[in-house]
Amino acid sequence: MEEEVTLLRGLGLDERSTLVDLGAGTGTLALAAAAMCRRVVAVDVSPAMVAAAKEKVAEHGASNIECVQAGFLSYEHVGDPADFVYSRNALHHLPDFWKAVALDRIAQMLAPGGILRLRDIVFAFDPGEAQRFIHAWLESGKARPHDGWTCAELEEHLRVEHSTFGWLLEPMLERAGLEIEHADYGSRRVYTEYVCVKTGRS
Ligand SMILES: C[S@@+](CC[C@H](N)C(=O)[O-])C[C@H]1O[C@@H](n2cnc3c(N)ncnc32)[C@H](O)[C@@H]1O
Numbered sequence: 001m002e003e004e005v006t007l008l009r010g011l012g013l014d015e016r017s018t019l020v021d022l023g024a025g026t027g028t029l030a031l032a033a034a035a036m037c038r039r040v041v042a043v044d045v046s047p048a049m050v051a052a053a054k055e056k057v058a059e060h061g062a063s064n065i066e067c068v069q070a071g072f073l074s075y076e077h078v079g080d081p082a083d084f085v086y087s088r089n090a091l092h093h094l095p096d097f098w099k100a101v102a103l104d105r106i107a108q109m110l111a112p113g114g115i116l117r118l119r120d121i122v123f124a125f126d127p128g129e130a131q132r133f134i135h136a137w138l139e140s141g142k143a144r145p146h147d148g149w150t151c152a153e154l155e156e157h158l159r160v161e162h163s164t165f166g167w168l169l170e171p172m173l174e175r176a177g178l179e180i181e182h183a184d185y186g187s188r189r190v191y192t193e194y195v196c197v198k199t200g201r202s
Pocket of ligand 1: 023024043049073087
């Protein structure tokens with residue numbers, strides 16, 4: 001997470017910034033970022049995750065983090081517009097129609113020039129190449145959960161979650177007024193990391 005905070009700082013995160021983490025889980029990024037900014041809102045739809053995040057925040061005595069139980073489609077941002085929205089490994093929970101709605105909502109909560117840092121399983125290949133890239137991805141699954149995602153977990157992800165192609169997601173970002181400044185597709189082309197900037201369009 002330190003690397004991510006360093007990246008965010010390079011993009012302008014400082015002691016005046018508000019950061020919203022959507023699908024924040026137990027608040028690891030929120031905690032790492034809180035020391036560098038004014039306000040952090042850690043949002044997650046799961047009551048269990050929010051409870052765990054609150055516990056961690058209390059343990060660390062971080063007074064500038066709010067933990068909110070809400071989802072991409074229900075979180076209502078109050079206060080100054082966000083300078084940063086962060087989301088890792090969470091947007092794929094929504095089918096594409098709802099991803100587009102969620103991205104539009106993200107654009108609305110960002111200040112002009114604000115940044116969306118989005119990291120998720122996003123496929124950067126054509127449908128005709130799917131067999132090759134997915135096979136290689138499944139092959140990369142770890143033997144034990146302790147070491148990372150197992151092949152069975154990756155298969156389950158493909159079956160029941162809503163990871164999509166980059167060439168579908170990217171027009172959704174652009175349509176929401178989130179200009180893609182940087183996209184890193186990784187060597188396996190199954191995980192993409194975006195930096196997007198809110199333009200004047202949204
Ligand atoms: C794989 S975890 C990632 C957690 C954290 N971002 C991280 O990188 O460690 C996915 C998180 O997304 C949350 N989530 C699932 N659907 C969501 C939704 N519609 N809105 C917000 N969060 C959601 C889950 O509760 C879970 O905490």
